[in-house]
Amino acid sequence: MVQNSAILDQLLKKHWGYSCFRPRQREIIESILAGRDCAVVMPTGGGKSLCYQLPAVALGGTAVVVSPLIALMRDQAAGLSEIGISAAFINSALDVSTVRDVQRRAVEGEYRLLYLSPERGVRADTLDWLARLPLSFFAIDEAHCISEWGHEFRPEYRQLRLLRERFPDIPIAAFTASATRQVRHDMLAQLALRDPAKFVMSFHRANLRYVVRQYAEKELQALLLAALEHYPEGNIIMYAPTIKRVEQTASWLSSTGIPAVAYHGQMPNPTREANQELWMSGEKRVLVGTLAFGLGINYPGVRAVIHLSLPKSLEQYYQEAGRAGRDGDVADCVLLWRRQDAGLLAHFIQETQDSAERERAWMRYRIIRRFAEATECRHRQICLHFGETPKWERCGACDLCGVSVGWLASEAPQSDSTPFAPPPQASPMLRRMHVPFAGAVDEQLRTALKKWRLEAARAQSVPAFVILHDSTLDALCRHRPRSLAELLEVPGIGERKAERFGKPILDILNG
Numbered sequence: 001m002v003q004n005s006a007i008l009d010q011l012l013k014k015h016w017g018y019s020c021f022r023p024r025q026r027e028i029i030e031s032i033l034a035g036r037d038c039a040v041v042m043p044t045g046g047g048k049s050l051c052y053q054l055p056a057v058a059l060g061g062t063a064v065v066v067s068p069l070i071a072l073m074r075d076q077a078a079g080l081s082e083i084g085i086s087a088a089f090i091n092s093a094l095d096v097s098t099v100r101d102v103q104r105r106a107v108e109g110e111y112r113l114l115y116l117s118p119e120r121g122v123r124a125d126t127l128d129w130l131a132r133l134p135l136s137f138f139a140i141d142e143a144h145c146i147s148e149w150g151h152e153f154r155p156e157y158r159q160l161r162l163l164r165e166r167f168p169d170i171p172i173a174a175f176t177a178s179a180t181r182q183v184r185h186d187m188l189a190q191l192a193l194r195d196p197a198k199f200v201m202s203f204h205r206a207n208l209r210y211v212v213r214q215y216a217e218k219e220l221q222a223l224l225l226a227a228l229e230h231y232p233e234g235n236i237i238m239y240a241p242t243i244k245r246v247e248q249t250a251s252w253l254s255s256t257g258i259p260a261v262a263y264h265g266q267m268p269n270p271t272r273e274a275n276q277e278l279w280m281s282g283e284k285r286v287l288v289g290t291l292a293f294g295l296g297i298n299y300p301g302v303r304a305v306i307h308l309s310l311p312k313s314l315e316q317y318y319q320e321a322g323r324a325g326r327d328g329d330v331a332d333c334v335l336l337w338r339r340q341d342a343g344l345l346a347h348f349i350q351e352t353q354d355s356a357e358r359e360r361a362w363m364r365y366r367i368i369r370r371f372a373e374a375t376e377c378r379h380r381q382i383c384l385h386f387g388e389t390p391k392w393e394r395c396g397a398c399d400l401c402g403v404s405v406g407w408l409a410s411e412a413p414q415s416d417s418t419p420f421a422p423p424p425q426a427s428p429m430l431r432r433m434h435v436p437f438a439g440a441v442d443e444q445l446r447t448a449l450k451k452w453r454l455e456a457a458r459a460q461s462v463p464a465f466v467i468l469h470d471s472t473l474d475a476l477c478r479h480r481p482r483s484l485a486e487l488l489e490v491p492g493i494g495e496r497k498a499e500r501f502g503k504p505i506l507d508i509l510n511g
Contacts, residue, residue: 001033003422005026005030005382007030007058007437008021008026008030008054008058009257011054011057012050012054012493013059014084014494014495015054015057015083015084015085015495015496016050016054016083016160016492016494016495017083017472017488017490017491017492017493017494017497018492019491021046021071022046022050022200023046023164023200023201024051025047025051027197027199028040028173028197029050029051029054029055029058030141031197031199032051032052032055032137032171032173033055033058033059035137035171036171036195036196036197037171037172037173037193037194037195037196037197038171038172038173038174038193038196038197038198038199039143039173039174039184039187039188039193039196039197039198039199040173040174040175040176040199041176041177041178041179041184041199041200041201042175042176042177042188042199042201043053043177043178043201043202043203043205043322044177044178044205044319044322044323044326045205045300045322045325045326045327045328046177046201048141048175048177049076050144051173051175052065052074052113052137052139052141052173052495053080053113054174055136055137056085056112056137056139057085057112058112059130059136059137060112060134060136060233061112061133061134061135061136062106062109062111062112062113062114062132062133062134062135062136063112063114063135063136063137063138063139064113064114064116064121064130064135064137064138064139065113065114065115065116065138065139065141065440066115066116066117066118066121066138066139066140066141066163067115067116067117067141068118068141068142068145068154068161069144069274070091070093070117070118070269071089071273072115072141072442073115073117073495074089074093075462075463075466076089076113076115077113077115077461078091078461078462078463079462079466080112080113082460082462082466082467082496082497082500083494083496083497084494084495084496085112085113086103086108086110086112086113087111087112087113087114087115087289088102088105088106088111088113088114088115089102089114089115089116090103090114090115090116090117090120091116091117091120091180092117092120093269097316102114103129105194106129106133107129107132107133109133109134114133118145118154118156118157118159118160119156121160121163122156122159122160122162122163127162128457130166130167131166131167135167135170136170137170137171137172137173138163138167138170138171138172138173139172139173139174139175140160140173140174140175140191141170141175141176142175142176142177143157143175143176143177143179143187143191144173144178144179144183144187144315145157146158146160146174146187146191146322147179147182147183147186147187147190148186148356148357148360149177149180149182149183149186149360150179150183150186150315151312151313151315151316151319151364152316157190158190160190160191161190161191161192163191164191164193164291165190165192167275172191172193174187174188174191174193174196177319177322178315178322178386179315179386180317180385180386180387181386181387182317184200196224198404200387202383202388203318203381203382203383203386203388204377204379204382204383204388204390204395205322205325206323206379206395206397206460207325207328207329207330207331207397208322208325208330208331208332208333208396208397209330209331209332209333209397209398209403209405210250210320210321210333210335210378210379210382210397210399210402211332211333211334211335211398211399211405211406212334212335212337212370212371212372212378212399213334213335213336213337213399214336214337214338215336215337215338217338220308220336221252223336223407224238224249224253224306225256226407226408227304227306227334227407228258228286229407230251230405230406230407231303232330233303234285234302234303234331234470235279235280235282235285235286235287235299235301235302235303236285236286236287236302236303236304236305236306237286237287237289237293237302237304237305237306237320237323237324238286238287238288238289238305238306238307238308239288239289239290239291239293239305239306239307239308239309239311239320240289240290240308240309241287241290241309241341242290242342243264243265243266244289245308245309246262246263246264246288246289247262247264248288249262249288249308249508250262250286250288253286253288254467258285258286259283259284259286260284260285260286260287260288261275261278261279261284261286261287261288262275262287262288262289262306263275263276263279263287263288263289263290263293264290265291266295274306275287276293277463280299280464280465281454281457281458281463281464282450282454282461282464291311291316291320292310292345299323299326299463299465300326300327300465300469300470300471301326301327301465301469301470302323302324302325302326302331302333303324303325303329303331304324304331304332305320305321305323305324305332305334306334306335306336307321307334307335307336307337308336309336309337309338309341309344310335310337310341310342310345310368310369310372311363311366311368312345312365313364313365313370314364314367314368314371314381314382314385315366315385316368317335317366317368318382318386321333321335327469327470327471328471334405334407334408335372335441337372342365342369345365346365347361349361349365367385374400375400376400377393377394377395377398377400377401378395378398378399378400378401379394379395379397379398379401379461380392380393380394382408383468429506439453441474441477441478442477445477445508445509446473446474446477448508449468449473449476449477449505450464450473452504452505452508453467453468453473456501467501468492468493468497468501471491471492472490472491472492472493475490475491475492476490476505476509480509480510481506481509482506482509482510484498484502484506487502487505487506
């Protein structure tokens with residue numbers, strides 16, 4: 001048990017390079033360290049990963065993290081290794097010999113964090129193996145997946161109760177970014193949490209601007225070109241409702257010279273992962289995906305999330321839109337929808353065989369339709385949906401409270417061409433994709449750092465943000481450290497990163 005709170009500050013600075021915690025992080029961490037079960041609802045970008053990573057380091061032993069996505073496991077394990085914390089994962093992407101090696105090392109207590117999928121975590125052979133590990137606690141990520149009332153219910157999550165039954169003395173900490181009151185109650189019951197410490201953060205993401213617009217199909221081409229011209233810096237996610245629409249949109253954008261990739265569940269794993277890497281490294285700024293993309297994605301510099309149709313639920317929309325602005329800077333969440341979208345959703349709901357699930361789907365449909373057609377503050381609607389009652393009536397950060405996004409401020413020029421027709425040659429769009437970053441930094445220096453970061457990421461086979469976040473690059477440009485000691489004062493650079501990357505960074509800054 002870690003008694004001294006100062007030790008937490010030391011670990012935060014040593015490994016993550018930060019001098020202070022975000023709101024509620026310390027309380028959550030201290031609850032885990034005290035051996036309590038915890039239930040944490042923390043919106044995307046609030047720093048929930050740190051809430052189980054830091055106590056895993058402080059406690060010693062091995063914290064087992066249940067996570068639903070292969071990409072998330074790999075990126076988090078790689079990110080932890082980069083800051084000097086031993087971590088590993090086991091999933092279906094690994095061969096048998098690698099799995100055996102990780103299992104052997106885990107039994108020897110080598111890892112502070114070990115990532116498992118829910119399917120593997122409840123297998124009889126896995127439970128027998130876990131009994132041989134020096135377990136510190138279990139962390140259940142994306143815990144809303146355990147509830148039938150949730151928008152991403154996964155039956156295998158229901159079986160995670162086996163962890164409590166098999167290891168009654170090991171604390172369980174459940175984390176999610178989006179859960180209504182009903183889902184939160186279900187989480188506690190299904191995981192059999194005992195008198196848990198409960199943390200429900202505000203669902204109000206003040207840096208996000210929510211804008212909803214109904215459009216005609218013939219407008220879409222011009223709208224998307226206007227959008228991409230409007231965001232010259234940072235990455236963009238577009239969500240399309242079907243695989244066909246994803247491929248169609250990505251192909252059309254690429255044909256205009258816009259660096260775009262597609263992402264959907266029917267792609268071969270290597271292709272899907274390669275496309276995600278291209279996007280996360282910044283080589284392709286635009287990713288067009290289905291809802292298969294994004295769960296657990298930890299990319300901070302998304303400047304806009306654009307939905308091309310009505311999502312299935314407000315929870316789904318909140319989670320997907322919430323992938324914008326995780327760095328805390330202003331970002332746009334734009335929902336473009338057509339009445340045909342609503343009709344298609346209704347058709348699929350009616351086709352649902354299970355009557356209870358069909359009723360839940362209709363409930364979700366009515367809520368998202370009401371959100372799209374509402375006349376009152378969108379931020380407030382979201383907060384109320386998740387059981388939070390704001391004291392304010394207007395947010396000042398949505399279209400219904402007076403905010404306008406430049407590329408939607410006026411009627412978009414309509415095109416008589418088909419929605420994804422080949423573009424005209426020498427589009428002015430191509431000349432304006434890389435407008436210099438409008439921040440208080442030296443753009444030439446920033447570009448040099450980004451080039452070095454990309455090369456370092458390729459050498460390590462990790463996403464670029466694992467090396468350094470964009471916010472850290474900007475801080476380097478502003479502070480211009482001239483020594484390793486000064487480098488350690490830059491937010492986001494801990495001891496391991498200063499040791500590994502200090503020389504090339506200082507060479508660039510002082511060259």
